[in-house]
Amino acid sequence: MSEHDPTACHVCHRHAIGVGIGFTHSRDTNPKWICHECALIIEDVRRVRNFDAYEIKTLDHVDEKAGEYVGELGKTDMASMSELERRMLWKTVVQEFGNGLRSLIREGAPF
Structure with missing residues (x-):
């Protein structure tokens, strides 16, 4: 995924960049892409269920x-x-x- 792909942030729904959370296996289809701002708080995001x-x-x-x-x-x-x-x-x-x-x-x- 590049930051030019039209994908929404898993957290705030703005434009996502090539950073994902939750990608645990190569067969996962959605690594839950996030935006730059949410990437800055990634450790906090991981604990939200x-x-x-x-x-x-x-x-x-x-x-x-x-x-x-x-x-x-x-x-x-x-x-x-x-x-x-x-x-x-x-x-x-x-x-x-x-x-x-x-x-x-x-x-x-x-x-």
């Missing part, structure tokens, strides 16, 4: 950050946003999902 709880908790972080962005724009109606403003909102959501998820994983958050 169920990402669902982390993903659900991360939505609180995403909601807060997206709300801050929209608040800075002073707009509450997406129809009133320019194309760039809407794209930046979605970029904020995607980036903050990964950032929030990695933060929870590093903290070892017990739910």
Whole structure:
């Protein structure tokens, strides 16, 4: 796998690079590729068994950050946003999902 292949990170779902976790045998078909940011916390990632709880908790972080962005724009109606403003909102959501998820994983958050 090269970083040019269109594969999503096993952890945060952003673009993965050629680093994988969980590849235990040559017959494994999915080594669970991860992105650069998640590779930096690979030891913490390895101990997470169920990402669902982390993903659900991360939505609180995403909601807060997206709300801050929209608040800075002073707009509450997406129809009133320019194309760039809407794209930046979605970029904020995607980036903050990964950032929030990695933060929870590093903290070892017990739910």
